[in-house]
Amino acid sequence: MPTARSSVPHTAPSSAAIARQAEGAIVLDGVDKWYGTVHVLKSVSLSVSNGEKVVVCGPSGSGKSTLIRCINGLERHQNGRISVEGVEVVDRTLRQIRREVGMVFQSFNLFPHLTILQNCMLAPMESRKLSREEARDRSIEYLSRVHISEQADKYPAQLSGGQQQRAAIARALCMQPRIMLFDEPTSALDPEMISEVLDTMMELAASGMTMVCVTHEMGFAQKVADRVVFMDEGAIAEVGPPDQLFNSPSSERLALFLRRILSH
Amino acid sequence: MLIGIAIGTIGGIVLTSLLPGLRQVVRTYVTTIRGIPVLVQIVFWYNGLSALTNGAVNLPAYFAGILALGINEGAYMTEIVRAGIQSVDRGQREASQALSLSYVSMMRSVILPQAVRIAIPPTGNQVINLIKNTSLLFAIAIPEIFATGTNLFSMNFKYFEVIAVVAIWYLILAFGYGLIQRALERHFGRGRIGLFGSGAT
Numbered sequence A: 001m002p003t004a005r006s007s008v009p010h011t012a013p014s015s016a017a018i019a020r021q022a023e024g025a026i027v028l029d030g031v032d033k034w035y036g037t038v039h040v041l042k043s044v045s046l047s048v049s050n051g052e053k054v055v056v057c058g059p060s061g062s063g064k065s066t067l068i069r070c071i072n073g074l075e076r077h078q079n080g081r082i083s084v085e086g087v088e089v090v091d092r093t094l095r096q097i098r099r100e101v102g103m104v105f106q107s108f109n110l111f112p113h114l115t116i117l118q119n120c121m122l123a124p125m126e127s128r129k130l131s132r133e134e135a136r137d138r139s140i141e142y143l144s145r146v147h148i149s150e151q152a153d154k155y156p157a158q159l160s161g162g163q164q165q166r167a168a169i170a171r172a173l174c175m176q177p178r179i180m181l182f183d184e185p186t187s188a189l190d191p192e193m194i195s196e197v198l199d200t201m202m203e204l205a206a207s208g209m210t211m212v213c214v215t216h217e218m219g220f221a222q223k224v225a226d227r228v229v230f231m232d233e234g235a236i237a238e239v240g241p242p243d244q245l246f247n248s249p250s251s252e253r254l255a256l257f258l259r260r261i262l263s264h
Numbered sequence B: 001m002l003i004g005i006a007i008g009t010i011g012g013i014v015l016t017s018l019l020p021g022l023r024q025v026v027r028t029y030v031t032t033i034r035g036i037p038v039l040v041q042i043v044f045w046y047n048g049l050s051a052l053t054n055g056a057v058n059l060p061a062y063f064a065g066i067l068a069l070g071i072n073e074g075a076y077m078t079e080i081v082r083a084g085i086q087s088v089d090r091g092q093r094e095a096s097q098a099l100s101l102s103y104v105s106m107m108r109s110v111i112l113p114q115a116v117r118i119a120i121p122p123t124g125n126q127v128i129n130l131i132k133n134t135s136l137l138f139a140i141a142i143p144e145i146f147a148t149g150t151n152l153f154s155m156n157f158k159y160f161e162v163i164a165v166v167a168i169w170y171l172i173l174a175f176g177y178g179l180i181q182r183a184l185e186r187h188f189g190r191g192r193i194g195l196f197g198s199g200a201t
């Protein structure tokens, strides 16, 4: 990778690097989150190792978005501990952590006044201090990787939903994060555009990226996920490999949920 | 006007920020200034201030005039900028933060360019109001358009002709600004597809 990371050289792993390895990419330990008096995350613990793909599913309002938004500090938790690559999520470390954690939103959230290329170049220039040329080269590289390099000079409003979401994925990748978070990336898309975004995500998964995806695309989960997390009422109700969870759900809640989403 | 826009931009950012102390100061400023007639403010900066300080502070007429109008505009601009910033979707803030942008980068590159688009039409009203408010400066003996006009007709008694010329001058200024505004709207509206049809707005 072209960017110099200020981490340890790989010939002599420091104790911090070893701790990071042992701790996993993302660790949540007894995390609680309230909105006012509403308890939305109830003592959630979860550990995601490097390169792992975790799919989070569950009924609406169960706290899936809140969970992944706590990982990059878009929502702040009140109890417990969250750490990303061994660095605890606190005010002071937010920007550092967000450099290594990309996020893709349900509603794309592209910057409408900038072209697709400018959308991609902004953060590498501002947060990684790349020169304009480096940022441009890198943006074009990732835009081709998600197969929309020919749209680089258009504005977001001129693209289809599927293209916009792929542009948003490219924008996040331009920061060269080691972890990617997805919050229902295909829920705002028409059926024929869902597959193009899922294909992009599968290519990304194959590249070894650590991924946490909130999605109800069970086919995607089946193919890509190492583990599926089922959330219910703010707590993790079940965790396991996709086959196990989908084929032999151990709780009635999960069985009911699966019947409901599969009947669509 | 530039003073007004500068004050307004800072004020608007403060009002949408998480600085409770400063926010209160700005809110008081806006309420006070908007509650006092412009003419009273002009006279205050020119005559009132010098009376208040026993002549220690005695602003030259031009300076007092610009200051009074600038501070007055600033209060209205603060509200306009605030409305512009608040109209920006919160997803824009979240995406900026998720990309690790600093607060300054986010405001400069993402939020303000979008806020400005919303703020341009009401700012246009303000500019034109300001142009017309300069006519109040005759109260502190600044030879602006209207004062020059009244001087003229007090000599030649051609009321209609002189007033017509004065009005035309104001119109020309307002029209000139209208052209500038159109260009600004085009610039800050880039990337947007019009409400009706795909043409530029």
Ligand SMILES: Nc1ncnc2c1ncn2[C@@H]1O[C@H](COP(=O)(O)OP(=O)(O)OP(=O)(O)O)[C@@H](O)[C@H]1O
Residues within 6 Å of the ligand: A035, A038, A040, A058, A059, A060, A061, A062, A063, A064, A065, A066, A067
């Ligand atoms: N900003 C907020 N203020 C107050 N309550 C909130 C806020 N955001 C979410 N909630 C509440 O927190 C709970 C969990 O919300 P969350 O968005 O995490 O659910 P979700 O599992 O992502 O649901 P969905 O599938 O509908 O996206 C819900 O009950 C929701 O009403």
Ligand SMILES: [Mg+2]
Residues within 6 Å of the ligand: A064, A065, A066, A183, A184
């Ligand atoms: Mg959600």
